[in-house]
Amino acid sequence: MLVLLALAIGAIALLAAMKADAIWFTIVPLGILFFGASVIQSLGWFKKAGD
Numbered sequence: 001m002l003v004l005l006a007l008a009i010g011a012i013a014l015l016a017a018m019k020a021d022a023i024w025f026t027i028v029p030l031g032i033l034f035f036g037a038s039v040i041q042s043l044g045w046f047k048k049a050g051d
Helices: 002-018 024-040
Strands: none
Touching: 002 024
């Protein structure tokens, strides 16, 4: 999950460097977090070893 957070922060920095519109600062990081978390969960990376 920290990797996704780092990617979202990196995306914010990249958008700031590109001087993007304000809407992109909301859409892109949230998309990275939600889409990435759903993909990682579907791969089973969030499951405990005992489950």
